[in-house]
Structure formats: C-alpha cells, structure tokens
Amino acid sequence: MKLGIPHGEVEAFACPVTFTVEVIGGKWKSLILYHLMSGTRRFNELRRLMPEVTQRMLTLQLRELEADNVIARKVYREVPPKVEYSLTPLGLTLAPLISAMRDWGATHEHTILAYRENPKSDNSTDK
Numbered sequence: 001m002k003l004g005i006p007h008g009e010v011e012a013f014a015c016p017v018t019f020t021v022e023v024i025g026g027k028w029k030s031l032i033l034y035h036l037m038s039g040t041r042r043f044n045e046l047r048r049l050m051p052e053v054t055q056r057m058l059t060l061q062l063r064e065l066e067a068d069n070v071i072a073r074k075v076y077r078e079v080p081p082k083v084e085y086s087l088t089p090l091g092l093t094l095a096p097l098i099s100a101m102r103d104w105g106a107t108h109e110h111t112i113l114a115y116r117e118n119p120k121s122d123n124s125t126d127k
Contacts, residue, residue, distance in 0.1 A: 023068055024094060028053050028061045033091065033098050036071060040086040070094065 024030055028050065035041060035049050046058060053061075062085060065071040070091040076082040087095075 020097075023070065024097075026061065028057060029065060030098060030101060032058075032061055032065065032085075033070070033087070033094055034102065036085060036087045036091070037095050037098060040084045043083050043085070046085065065091075 024033060031050055032046060035046060041049075043058070043062075046062075047053070047055065050058070062071065062073070066073050066085075069088055072086050072088050072091075074084045074086070076084070
C-alpha cells in the first residue's frame with residue numbers, strides 16, 4: 001500500500017514487505033538475482049539459465065533491477081558488443097533473502113504440489 005505522496009517525489013510504502021516485493025517481485029527478478037549470486041553473467045547466459053523468459057521480458061527485468069541499483073550492467077566496447085551483469089553491493093544484501101526463498105521452496109515444494117493436485121484433501125504436514 002503506497003502512501004499519498006505528491007507526484008514526482010519518492011513513493012513511500014506503508015510496509016517494508018511491500019517495498020521489498022516492489023523491488024524483487026515478479027516471476028523473473030528473484031531468479032535473475034539467484035543466478036547472479038554465483039557471479040557475473042552475460043545476457044545470453046541468463047537466457048539459457050531461464051529458457052522460459054522472453055528476451056524482451058528479461059531485458060525489462062534487468063533494466064528495472066539496474067534502475068534500483070540492485071545489479072550493475074557493464075558494456076564492453078567490442079564487436080560483437082559484450083554486456084555483463086553482476087550484483088551491486090546493495091544487491092548482495094539480498095543474497096540471504098534469495099537463499100531463504102530457495103530453501104523454503106526446496107522444503108515445501110512437494111507439500112504445495114500435492115495440495116495443488118488435490119486441494120480438497122488435507123495434505124498439510126502441520127497438524
């Protein structure tokens with residue numbers, strides 16, 4: 001929930017979770033950050049690691065992360081042009097969050113998928 005701030009000023013968020021989701025939310029940003037945690041990647045490397053993302057969507061997501069100073073984009077002036085992406089110091093602070101998301105997914109994937117297959121039964125392990 002965004003607070004009413006005059007147009008042109010930095011938007012304030014009523015909840016830090018909302019702000020965090022604004023920065024890293026969406027289908028691809030967290031995955032991009034996860035892949036950059038292991039080091040610098042070129043654009044086509046990221047495309048290969050995420051074959052479901054379109055070139056346009058990957059470009060948009062990278063631009064948004066770069067605009068928030070979460071990732072850095074380095075262009076090498078050569079033919080053909082080479083572009084590399086890496087986490088900034090600010091982006092590195094997201095590594096524990098991204099790792100926690102990965103761990104949660106690994107732990108709960110089977111439970112969630114079982115529930116999705118049969119939502120009317122009680123598949124939960126928390127009784």
